[in-house]
Every structure is written in C-alpha cells, then in structure tokens.
Amino acid sequence: MTERLVVIGGDAAGMSCASQARRRRGPEDLSIVVFEATEWISYSACGEPYFVSGEVTDVTSLLARTPEQFEQMAIDVRLHHLVTEIDIESKTVTVDTPNGQLIEPYDQLMYSTGAQATAPDVPGVDLEGVFELHTLNDAVALKAAVNTGTRAVVVGAGYLGLEVAEALTLRGVPTTIIASRSYVMNRSLDPDVGATVTEAIRGYGIPVVESTRLESITGIDGKAVGIETTNGYLKADLVVLGTGVHPRSDMAEAAGIKLGPTGAVEVDDHQRTNVSGVWAAGDCAESHHRLTDQPTNPQLGTVANKQGRVAGMNIGGEDASFPGVLLTSITKVMDTEVARTGLMESEAQSVGIGYVTGKAAGTTTSGYMANAERIEIKVMAEKGTGRLLGAQIVGGPGSGKRIDVLATAIWTGMTGHDFAMSDLSYAPPFSTVWDIVMIAARRAADAATV
Amino acid sequence: MTERLVVIGGDAAGMSCASQARRRRGPEDLSIVVFEATEWISYSACGEPYFVSGEVTDVTSLLARTPEQFEQMAIDVRLHHLVTEIDIESKTVTVDTPNGQLIEPYDQLMYSTGAQATAPDVPGVDLEGVFELHTLNDAVALKAAVNTGTRAVVVGAGYLGLEVAEALTLRGVPTTIIASRSYVMNRSLDPDVGATVTEAIRGYGIPVVESTRLESITGIDGKAVGIETTNGYLKADLVVLGTGVHPRSDMAEAAGIKLGPTGAVEVDDHQRTNVSGVWAAGDCAESHHRLTDQPTNPQLGTVANKQGRVAGMNIGGEDASFPGVLLTSITKVMDTEVARTGLMESEAQSVGIGYVTGKAAGTTTSGYMANAERIEIKVMAEKGTGRLLGAQIVGGPGSGKRIDVLATAIWTGMTGHDFAMSDLSYAPPFSTVWDIVMIAARRAADAATV
Numbered sequence: 001m002t003e004r005l006v007v008i009g010g011d012a013a014g015m016s017c018a019s020q021a022r023r024r025r026g027p028e029d030l031s032i033v034v035f036e037a038t039e040w041i042s043y044s045a046c047g048e049p050y051f052v053s054g055e056v057t058d059v060t061s062l063l064a065r066t067p068e069q070f071e072q073m074a075i076d077v078r079l080h081h082l083v084t085e086i087d088i089e090s091k092t093v094t095v096d097t098p099n100g101q102l103i104e105p106y107d108q109l110m111y112s113t114g115a116q117a118t119a120p121d122v123p124g125v126d127l128e129g130v131f132e133l134h135t136l137n138d139a140v141a142l143k144a145a146v147n148t149g150t151r152a153v154v155v156g157a158g159y160l161g162l163e164v165a166e167a168l169t170l171r172g173v174p175t176t177i178i179a180s181r182s183y184v185m186n187r188s189l190d191p192d193v194g195a196t197v198t199e200a201i202r203g204y205g206i207p208v209v210e211s212t213r214l215e216s217i218t219g220i221d222g223k224a225v226g227i228e229t230t231n232g233y234l235k236a237d238l239v240v241l242g243t244g245v246h247p248r249s250d251m252a253e254a255a256g257i258k259l260g261p262t263g264a265v266e267v268d269d270h271q272r273t274n275v276s277g278v279w280a281a282g283d284c285a286e287s288h289h290r291l292t293d294q295p296t297n298p299q300l301g302t303v304a305n306k307q308g309r310v311a312g313m314n315i316g317g318e319d320a321s322f323p324g325v326l327l328t329s330i331t332k333v334m335d336t337e338v339a340r341t342g343l344m345e346s347e348a349q350s351v352g353i354g355y356v357t358g359k360a361a362g363t364t365t366s367g368y369m370a371n372a373e374r375i376e377i378k379v380m381a382e383k384g385t386g387r388l389l390g391a392q393i394v395g396g397p398g399s400g401k402r403i404d405v406l407a408t409a410i411w412t413g414m415t416g417h418d419f420a421m422s423d424l425s426y427a428p429p430f431s432t433v434w435d436i437v438m439i440a441a442r443r444a445a446d447a448a449t450v
Numbered sequence: 451m452t453e454r455l456v457v458i459g460g461d462a463a464g465m466s467c468a469s470q471a472r473r474r475r476g477p478e479d480l481s482i483v484v485f486e487a488t489e490w491i492s493y494s495a496c497g498e499p500y501f502v503s504g505e506v507t508d509v510t511s512l513l514a515r516t517p518e519q520f521e522q523m524a525i526d527v528r529l530h531h532l533v534t535e536i537d538i539e540s541k542t543v544t545v546d547t548p549n550g551q552l553i554e555p556y557d558q559l560m561y562s563t564g565a566q567a568t569a570p571d572v573p574g575v576d577l578e579g580v581f582e583l584h585t586l587n588d589a590v591a592l593k594a595a596v597n598t599g600t601r602a603v604v605v606g607a608g609y610l611g612l613e614v615a616e617a618l619t620l621r622g623v624p625t626t627i628i629a630s631r632s633y634v635m636n637r638s639l640d641p642d643v644g645a646t647v648t649e650a651i652r653g654y655g656i657p658v659v660e661s662t663r664l665e666s667i668t669g670i671d672g673k674a675v676g677i678e679t680t681n682g683y684l685k686a687d688l689v690v691l692g693t694g695v696h697p698r699s700d701m702a703e704a705a706g707i708k709l710g711p712t713g714a715v716e717v718d719d720h721q722r723t724n725v726s727g728v729w730a731a732g733d734c735a736e737s738h739h740r741l742t743d744q745p746t747n748p749q750l751g752t753v754a755n756k757q758g759r760v761a762g763m764n765i766g767g768e769d770a771s772f773p774g775v776l777l778t779s780i781t782k783v784m785d786t787e788v789a790r791t792g793l794m795e796s797e798a799q800s801v802g803i804g805y806v807t808g809k810a811a812g813t814t815t816s817g818y819m820a821n822a823e824r825i826e827i828k829v830m831a832e833k834g835t836g837r838l839l840g841a842q843i844v845g846g847p848g849s850g851k852r853i854d855v856l857a858t859a860i861w862t863g864m865t866g867h868d869f870a871m872s873d874l875s876y877a878p879p880f881s882t883v884w885d886i887v888m889i890a891a892r893r894a895a896d897a898a899t900v
Contacts, residue, residue, distance in 0.1 A: 027719035047878045302876045330875035369512035404874045405854040412862035424854045425780035428497045
C-alpha cells in the first residue's frame with residue numbers, strides 16, 4: 001500500500017526532506033505532496049540582502065530549484081496552499097487553497113513551517129515604508145521601496161540587520177543601525193569582539209546608535225517619517241525591522257505536538273516529534289547544541305538543510321541522525337568579515353563550563369604580501385583541559401571562512417595544543433607560517449592549562 | 451653548570467628551537483649560539499617568488515626576525531659561520547668563520563641545516579643566466595637578472611617552478627614551464643587534478659611543455675641562450691632550475707648521525723636523533739606521515755617551525771612531541787589556487803590502503819553572487835569505513851584555504867559522512883549552503899561504504 005508523506009512548508013527543510021525520501025522510495029511506495037503557503041519554494045532567505053543591494057538582479061536567482069524540478073521527481077508541490085490545522089488523531093491536515101478548503105490525509109507528516117519575523121510591539125509598524133525582510137516577497141517589496149528612500153533606519157543589529165544596512169548603504173540610502181546593546185551582534189559575539197565589529201561598521205560611515213530601543217514609528221499620511229527611540233528621534237522614510245524571528249510552531253502546539261523550551265518543536269536526533277509519524281526540521285524545530293547539551297533554535301539555513309535531509313532519509317527507511325550544532329555562522333559588512341562558532345562567554349557561563357580565552361591579531365596572509373588583511377581571532381578553551389570551545393573572527397577579506405577550521409577542531413574535541421600542532425596549509429599569499437587560527441588556539445590552551 | 455646549545459643553521463627550525471629553549475631556560479642555565487653560513491637568518495624562502503615578481507619590494511621584508519632581536523634574547527647569532535664537521539665523541543663542531551677556523555664545544559646540538567637545491571646533472575648549469583631559487587641570495591640574483599631577460603624557461607613544475615613562472619610572467623618575461631610528466635605538480639596532485647591545473651596555467655598564456663626533461667643548457671660567450679630537451683630546443687636567456695631540493699644531511703651522516711630512508715636525518719617524535727644530545731628539525735630531518743605511518747621529508751616551512759619548536763621545548767625541559775604530517779600545502783598561479791592534504795592515489799596504492807574518491811565542482815560562494823568563483827574538489831576516503839584520507843582543491847580566489855578544513859577532518863580521523871553533517875559556516879558571499887568541501891567528502895564516503 002502506498003504511504004503518503006505530507007510536507008508543510010516548501011523551503012530548505014521541507015524540500016530536502018521530500019527529495020531524500022523520494023530518492024529512497026518510489027512513487028508507488030510513497031506519494032509526496034508539499035503544501036507551500038506562498039508562491040515560492042526552496043528560496044535562499046540568506047540571499048535577500050544581496051538582492052536588495054542589487055548584487056543579485058533577478059529574484060528567481062535565489063530559488064535553488066523550481067516546482068517543475070520537483071514534479072519531475074514525482075513530488076507534488078502545491079503553491080498558495082496554507083495548512084491551518086493538523087489533526088493527529090485522524091491524521092489529516094486542513095489546507096486553505098485558492099479554490100477553498102481541503103482536508104488532506106497523511107501517513108507521515110513533515111512539519112517544516114520555518115520561522116517568521118518578530119515585529120516589535122510598538123505603534124507604527126504597519127505604516128508604509130516599514131519593512132521586514134524574511135520572505136522573498138518582503139525582499140521584492142523592500143527593493144522596490146529603496147528607490148524612493150532618502151533616509152533609512154534598520155532596527156536590530158543581528159546578522160540580518162547588518163546585512164540590510166550594508167545593502168541600503170550600497171544603494172546610496174544613508175542608513176542608521178539601532179542596536180539594543182552597546183555593540184552589534186550581541187547574540188553571536190562577545191562584547192569585546194562585538195565592539196570591534198561596531199567600530200568597523202562606523203568606519204564605513206554607517207552610524208550605529210547603541211543601547212537603544214525602538215519606541216514607535218511615526219508617520220504622516222500613513223507613511224513613515226521617523227522613529228522614536230529610547231535615545232531620541234531619528235528621521236527615516238525607510239524603516240527595516242531586523243528584530244529577530246521566532247519559530248512558526250503555534251499550529252504544531254495546537255495539534256498536540258510538543259514544543260521545547262526554545263518555543264520550537266522538540267525533536268529527537270532522528271527529527272521525530274513526540275507524535276508518531278510526525279517529523280519536524282528547520283527553523284521551526286529545535287537542535288541539540290553539542291557543547292552545552294541544551295536545546296537551541298539556531299535559525300540557520302545549513303541546519304534546515306541537514307535536518308530536512310535527516311528526516312527524509314529516515315522516512316526513506318534509513319537510520320540517520322542529526323549530530324547537533326555549534327551555531328557556526330558568518331557574515332560580512334562591506335569588507336569586514338565576521339564569523340563565530342561554538343560558545344560565547346555568556347553561554348559558557350550559563351551552563352557552568354570553566355573557560356579561558358586567547359586572542360591573536362595578525363594578517364590573513366604573510367604580512368609582506370600586498371593582499372595582507374588584518375584579522376583578529378578570539379578562541380575559548382576549557383579550563384584545565386585546553387579543549388576548544390568557541391571562536392570568533394573579525395577581519396578583512398579572507399578572514400571569515402577560517403571559522404570552519406576551528407569549527408571542525410571543536411566538533412572533534414581537539415585541544416588548542418593539538419590543533420596548534422596540526423597540519424594546516426601555508427604559502428605567503430594565504431597565511432602566515434603559523435596560521436593565525438593556530439596562534440589563537442594555542443594561546444587559549446596555554447592559558448587554560450597553566 | 452651552564453649547558454651550551456649549538457644550533458647549526460639559523461632558519462625556521464634552528465631559530466624556533468633557540469627561541470623556545472631560551473624561553474624555558476635562562477642564559478645562566480643554557481648558553482645558545484647559532485652558526486649560520488650565510489648573512490641571513492629566519493627568512494621566508496616561500497616568499498622569494500613574490501620578491502622576484504615585485505610584489506615584495508624589499509628583500510628584508512622576508513626576514514621574520516633580525517639577529518639583533520635574538521641577541522636581546524641572549525641568543526648569540528654568528529653569521530658567515532659555516533659548520534663543516536661534527537665530532538660526536540668530543541662533542542665539538544668545526545666552524546669556518548671569516549676569521550679562520552674554530553672548534554666549538556656543545557652539550558646539546560641542534561642540526562637544522564635545511565635543504566639545498568638539486569641542480570640537474572646536465573651540461574650548462576653554470577652558465578650566466580641560469581638560476582636556482584632557494585636562498586635569499588638566489589632571489590636577489592634572479593630578481594636583478596629579470597630586468598635583462600627576454601625569454602625564460604622554468605625547468606620543473608612543482609610548487610617553486612610554478613611560483614617562479616608566475617613571477618617572471620608578471621614581470622613581463624615570456625616564460626615556458628618544462629614539466630617532467632604530462633601534468634604539473636606530479637608530486638602533490640593526482641593526474642586528473644594536475645591536468646586541471648596545467649590547463650589553468652596554459653590559460654594564462656604560460657606554455658607548459660609536458661613529459662619533457664632537460665638535456666643541456668646551451669650558451670654563447672658563457673651566457674645561456676637556450677635549452678635542449680627530450681622534446682627539442684627552446685630559446686631562453688633566463689633558465690630557472692626548479693628541479694627539487696634535497697636535505698643537507700651529509701655532514702650529519704659523516705658524523706655518525708643516522709639518516710632515514712628519505713635521505714634526511716632520522717628523528718623520533720621528540721626530534722631526537724640516534725645520537726644523545728643531538729637533535730634535528732626542518733628540511734634536513736624526516737617527519738612521520740600520519741596516514742602511511744612512513745617517514746617523509748616534506749620540505750615545508752610549517753613543519754620546520756613546528757619541529758624546531760618541539761626540539762626547543764624539549765631542550766628547555768618539556769616533554770613535547772611532533773605529531774606528524776599530512777603534507778598539507780597550498781599555492782597559486784595567477785588567480786588559480788591549488789591545495790592538497792593527505793594522500794594522493796599513488797601514495798595510498800603504495801602503502802596498500804583501499805580507497806575511493808569523490809569529486810565535486812561548484813562555486814566558492816552562492817552561485818548567484820558576483821564573486822562566485824569555480825572550485826573543484828577531489829576527496830579520497832577509505833574503502834569500507836569512509837574515513838577521509840586526502841583532498842585536492844583547484845579553483846579561483848577563496849578556494850585554496852578550504853584545504854585546512856579537510857586537513858583538520860583528516861587529522862582527527864573523521865569519516866566523510868560525519869564531516870558532511872558537521873557545522874560549517876554559510877552565508878551567500880562565502881559558500882553554498884552545503885559547502886563544497888562537504889559535498890565532495892560525502893560523495894567519497896558514499897562511494898566508500900556502498
């Protein structure tokens with residue numbers, strides 16, 4: 001008898017799941033239908049700032065695959081189909097479609113609804129000129145509005161906020177960033193590293209208004225003209241809300257699917273929820289942090305792809321596990337690259353892991369080379385053992401992707417001393433003879449094991 | 451009683467050793483003297499091609515530290531002091547100095563004589579216009595000659611040969627590379643990857659004459675005018691011999707210090723030779739290959755620095771080990787980056803390790819970004835287990851340093867499957883959502899474990 005897999009949400013997690021399940025089970029064994037609320041599937045939300053900036057000209061470039069490609073794999077993709085309710089008893093979902101409501105049965109259900117932007121609860125968020133940047137349609141709308149913008153404010157100084165600020169600046173719109181703390185990226189970086197990034201951003205002529213919260217957006221004739229903050233008034237006819245996202249888990253919770261402490265759907269390492277036959281993956285689901293042993297809700301495209309893949313492999317009959325996360329991430333503002341992996345100091349403190357840190361500042365290449373760029377690395381190691389726990393990098397071109405080397409070292413439990421004696425590549429156009437990642441790791445381990 | 455450390459050779463291994471020993475033992479406990487045959491210490495041989503190209507203008511930029519800096523650490527650096535003989539019975543060395551011969555006693559002896567260029571045994575190598583590129587003085591001489599060169603040939607297509615060919619081309623001298631095999635870098639790359647690099651080099655207008663050996667250098671009035679090869683005659687008034695180097699181990703062997711099968715000095719993991727109190731490190735010493743379990747003589751600045759450090763730590767009273775090598779290395783020709791780590795196919799075959807390979811071709815960044823560059827990765831995994839054994843990368847800017855991630859994964863014994871599910875960074879300006887290193891590793895592991 002043919003089983004039926006229903007996938008709710010056609011982005012990275014959902015489509016990875018569908019593809020992997022299909023590779024392992026033919027259409028006569030498993031029928032697959034994807035209900036996607038919008039007209040877009042498999043799109044790169046991470047690419048949206050580069051569409052706004054103009055570097056990416058065609059919005060469809062951000063689509064990894066088309067519905068037609070999935071149809072060829074016998075995956076039935078239904079756009080403009082919004083699932084509104086799950087009934088785990090009858091194993092059905094209720095779907096709002098352009099042609100009315102449907103009740104659709106499932107044997108296996110993939111819950112991959114993603115996340116949605118969290119608008120601040122202040123007056124004025126519905127004014128014209130106020131934007132989020134989460135869906136592809138958000139990106140199209142913001143890009144269209146940029147042409148008319150004369151002064152922008154980005155509320156929020158996380159990854160998205162900084163990337164949007166860069167995009168608007170590149171489009172020639174004077175842009176100010178509102179940061180809730182005294183430094184940017186406070187959920188990803190320690191205060192000292194965040195301060196370095198903040199100064200770099202200011203160096204590009206992008207003001208960062210620090211330790212400030214949005215109180216309201218003011219408008220005239222329904223159009224935004226400025227914002228009131230805890231630190232005064234700023235003129236702005238473009239206001240972008242980069243105030244975070246939250247998992248779309250309400251429908252799961254209403255159906256009796258258990259959420260975890262992060263508010264996202266709780267899953268085991270096979271992406272199973274507490275309800276038999278119901279799987280979850282991606283931004284709406286939790287992940288296991290390998291270092292804290294705590295659930296986390298990373299909101300990363302890499303994680304969505306991997307979790308979706310694992311769920312699809314398991315639905316396909318394999319025994320696949322998602323191994324957890326280090327929250328490795330990267331971004332850039334102009335030519336300053338920023339990356340992190342593993343624990344921040346505050347995270348280590350909150351779970352009671354004893355740590356020390358080591359820092360190194362140097363160059364991405366041999367210092368005498370024309371392309372040498374400044375790079376600063378902070379590494380955290382476990383007190384007593386020297387085991388690597390985290391790293392943060394700020395620097396010029398060539399800096400950021402070095403985080404992957406440290407992420408791999410942390411993933412495998414290396415000490416800073418072992419890592420510093422490992423065999424990394426060197427040539428003058430690429431690094432100093434001791435790559436700076438090794439120097440920082442050794443310093444952290446030295447301090448950890450005195 | 452004060453011990454005396456004599457260091458033979460003041461480059462990376464020797465000076466690292468001296469520094470590390472000094473940090474741990476004061477001058478009253480350990481006197482340190484370095485005998486260096488030339489006028490240069492601590493120089494970056496790897497930087498020489500970039501001095502020849504003109505990217506580095508001042509040769510002293512290639513010096514990591516000066517004799518004065520070592521003097522301040524109470525390390526006595528004697529330039530133009532050539533050690534000619536070691537007597538392990540009397541614990542003395544014979545030194546030719548500008549003021550005559552000395553007999554100098556030692557308690558601890560660091561043998562760090564490095565390597566020397568291997569000139570091919572053909573007529574004409576002493577003609578004017580024929581150069582090696584090993585010492586800093588070689589670099590100065592070659593750079594001076596470039597101004598008068600109208601046509602160059604580089605004999606040898608290893609790292610140095612390619613880097614010199616790039617340098618000469620950038621200086622406007624039409625340059626041809628003579629490769630002994632049908633592809634370049636045959637000691638570092640598999641034939642298929644080497645062929646890709648060869649085509650890239652030709653694409654820059656640098657001819658590669660393949661499967662060809664030098665037979666003689668012809669001259670008129672003592673000056674080179676061309677070369678005879680197994681494939682015919684080529685005009686050239688600049689001939690650079692990039693035909694490899696060999697460890698300077700003769701003096702050690704003559705003294706009764708044991709050499710290994712590579713012809714370099716045999717050492718244990720503490721950098722001890724077979725003679726008590728005599729240490730060796732760097733290009734003149736062997737290393738242990740972590741995957742083949744065989745001795746190797748890598749001729750890499752990274753290894754020299756690490757081995758010298760280990761020797762110095764041990765002389766300083768610690769218990770430090772050199773953990774071996776994966777032969778990780780990197781270079782570039784114009785904007786093509788090339789890197790490798792771990793085993794080539796021929797190496798795996800020679801030690802009887804069963805393997806499969808996986809390849810991936812893609813882009814360094816998300817494909818829709820303006821800075822996307824082509825990148826190709828080949829990964830080798832152990833048959834049956836999927837354990838990662840080697841990787842080779844060719845691609846545009848941003849490709850090469852990815853080798854470090856794979857080197858770390860190989861170093862720690864990861865399988866391709868584990869690595870493919872690890873937590874690497876992603877943002878559109880930096881990679882695809884599955885970094886291409888993960889895709890290649892997964893393909894290799896899939897093939898290894900079917």
